[in-house]
């Protein structure tokens with residue numbers, strides 16, 4: 515049976531006392547198709563303003579949430595006066611320049627440099643006494659390491675200079691949904707008490723690279739919290755698959771299937787054969803990769819899909835392989851399956867061309883991950899709860 519992964523969402527929290535019973539207002543930059551909004555709504559927050567530059571993303575956002583609060587345009591052209599006061603600003607800023615594939619221009623890059631648009635607006639809001647108490651950033655793991663960690667350092671410093679103490683965690687969507695998708699979150703709290711220098715133990719949300727970064731940057735204003743353990747995922751790849759008829763046009767014909775099966779290395783071919791020989795259908799996902807100048811297909815059969823990507827240049831679409839009862843069938847993941855992997859409910863409207871939907875979901879966030887970060891990272895700060903730092907050890911004063 516196909517299960518809607520969104521039903522596993524955590525319980526909604528009561529509004530904070532200091533918000534006088536009102537739901538916290540959220541401004542979302544880089545809103546895309548609105549999956550941060552979905553998480554915010556489920557956490558009892560109200561989005562009052564959204565910005566994105568891409569009209570195709572806006573089309574999907576508007577179909578699902580309306581366009582009343584959506585401001586289409588470049589963040590660099592946004593006047594601070596157009597942005598309303600809110601308790602939370604979210605910024606899922608572009609990742610293109612934070613990866614090796616993107617040339618590593620980092621926060622100086624044309625795309626990821628959009629981060630400075632948020633800082634410009636925050637600065638103006640601070641000057642007018644309207645800065646949000648909490649800011650939430652989201653990006654790819656490359657944010658921890660791009661240009662030797664310099665991009666993360668200058669981003670956190672910019673928030674520090676505006677009076678925000680910062681916490682950083684990395685969360686893999688695979689704890690919530692059958693998709694491997696690690697993402698970095700920065701939670702910044704206005705006026706947070708400044709912690710003494712400490713070391714941070716490596717943990718599932720603070721891997722060694724992040725723990726060492728924190729340790730090596732005592733000059734930054736940290737506001738590290740203990741977070742709960744990440745949950746165990748309750749669904750697997752099979753749970754999010756659509757039951758498409760055998761003659762659905764999405765399934766590949768024999769010739770294309772045979773060509774795909776010929777792209778495996780010996781190890782992956784063995785796995786495919788085992789799946790085909792099994793007496794129940796088994797599912798795996800695959801991406802094509804170029805290895806030594808040859809296009810190869812690699813199977814992933816642990817019940818988790820690979821990270822959804824944007825299908826730029828025709829590649830990047832995830833392939834589904836079904837083996838069993840002596841047969842093999844292959845197709846691409848459908849837009850609805852991608853929506854489910856990102857934790858969007860089946861009521862999420864996808865009335866756009868397939869590629870447009872896939873671009874939207876490839877760039878988007880996994881909803882239950884953002885909910886978890888909001889529940890454990892944003893809400894405690896909105897409530898003004900003090901930050902315990904049990905996971906840390908004070909460094910001896912030199």
Ligand SMILES: C[S@@+](CC[C@H](N)C(=O)[O-])C[C@H]1O[C@@H](n2cnc3c(N)ncnc32)[C@H](O)[C@@H]1O
Nearest residue numbers: 544545546547549566567568588589606878879
């Ligand atoms: C990583 S995606 C965020 C997706 C979003 N969180 C979602 O759930 O769909 C980054 C977004 O930034 C937008 N963007 C890129 N450059 C921008 C700019 N200069 N001004 C405003 N938006 C921009 C892109 O269109 C894209 O939707």
